[in-house]
Amino acid sequence: MTQYKIPNATVKRLPLYHRYFQFLHDSNKQKISSTELADAVQVDSATIRRDFSYFGSLGKRGYGYEVEPMLEFFQKLLNQDQTSNVGLVGVGNLGNALLNYNFSQTNNIRIVAAFDNNPAIIGNEVNGVLVYSIDEVRDQLIKQKIDVVILSVPVRSAQPVADKLVEAGVKGILNFTPLRISTPTKVRVHNVDLANELQTLIYFLDNC
Numbered sequence: 001m002t003q004y005k006i007p008n009a010t011v012k013r014l015p016l017y018h019r020y021f022q023f024l025h026d027s028n029k030q031k032i033s034s035t036e037l038a039d040a041v042q043v044d045s046a047t048i049r050r051d052f053s054y055f056g057s058l059g060k061r062g063y064g065y066e067v068e069p070m071l072e073f074f075q076k077l078l079n080q081d082q083t084s085n086v087g088l089v090g091v092g093n094l095g096n097a098l099l100n101y102n103f104s105q106t107n108n109i110r111i112v113a114a115f116d117n118n119p120a121i122i123g124n125e126v127n128g129v130l131v132y133s134i135d136e137v138r139d140q141l142i143k144q145k146i147d148v149v150i151l152s153v154p155v156r157s158a159q160p161v162a163d164k165l166v167e168a169g170v171k172g173i174l175n176f177t178p179l180r181i182s183t184p185t186k187v188r189v190h191n192v193d194l195a196n197e198l199q200t201l202i203y204f205l206d207n208c
């Protein structure tokens with residue numbers, strides 16, 4: 001697949017475009033105008049045009065977008081034509097909720113292995129996913145071709161576990177803990193903070 005140099009803000013909108021073209025495809029729609037697309041995904045058409053321009057000529061001026069080729073394009077771009085195996089460390093409240101959420105229903109993402117250090121949890125299955133000892137993380141990451149790991153351990157364990165993951169060769173960490181973990185630059189970390197999101201939402205409601 002061609003490597004494109006695109007801004008982060010554009011990259012973050014790609015799953016949104018992909019999901020919408022998938023929806024149109026599932027609804028047997030063959031074409032969509034740029035105005036309709038802008039309304040549906042709530043991104044203005046100039047931004048959409050700029051986003052799409054990084055990938056060459058997607059869509060025709062004054063005609064809109066043909067659903068099937070657009071969907072195929074985004075599927076390839078986002079590796080939706082192959083499944084990504086993901087791991088999860090920390091099978092507590094949040095870990096269980098994430099394991100019980102069926103990611104692969106909307107994306108080709110599958111949590112294939114979970115890890116914990118609590119002997120009472122190790123060996124259990126959650127929604128068909130086996131919980132391994134954290135000591136097995138290196139072997140399992142290699143064996144199951146896992147590049148990305150979700151981190152849902154208590155804050156005190158976040159850095160030591162992140163260090164273990166780095167040693168194990170992880171490429172990306174989706175960090176749910178409030179700690180901003182340190183990793184070498186080659187390992188990409190994305191932080192998810194629901195409290196932050198809620199606070200921002202409430203701020204906007206109160207101030208805008």
Ligand SMILES: NC(=O)c1ccc[n+]([C@@H]2O[C@H](COP(=O)([O-])OP(=O)(O)OC[C@H]3O[C@@H](n4cnc5c(N)ncnc54)[C@H](O)[C@@H]3O)[C@@H](O)[C@H]2O)c1
Pocket residue numbers: 089090091092093094095115116117118121134152153154155157160161175176177178192193194195
């Ligand atoms: N980002 C968010 O929006 C959000 C929301 C809720 C919770 N959190 C964070 O997620 C994390 C987990 O929260 P929770 O309520 O599920 O906690 P929890 O205590 O229920 O679960 C933590 C799990 O991690 C395991 N664990 C602890 N140390 C470990 C280690 N060294 N190796 C492997 N496993 C280990 C524990 O045995 C436990 O099963 C916390 O850091 C919390 O602050 C984030």
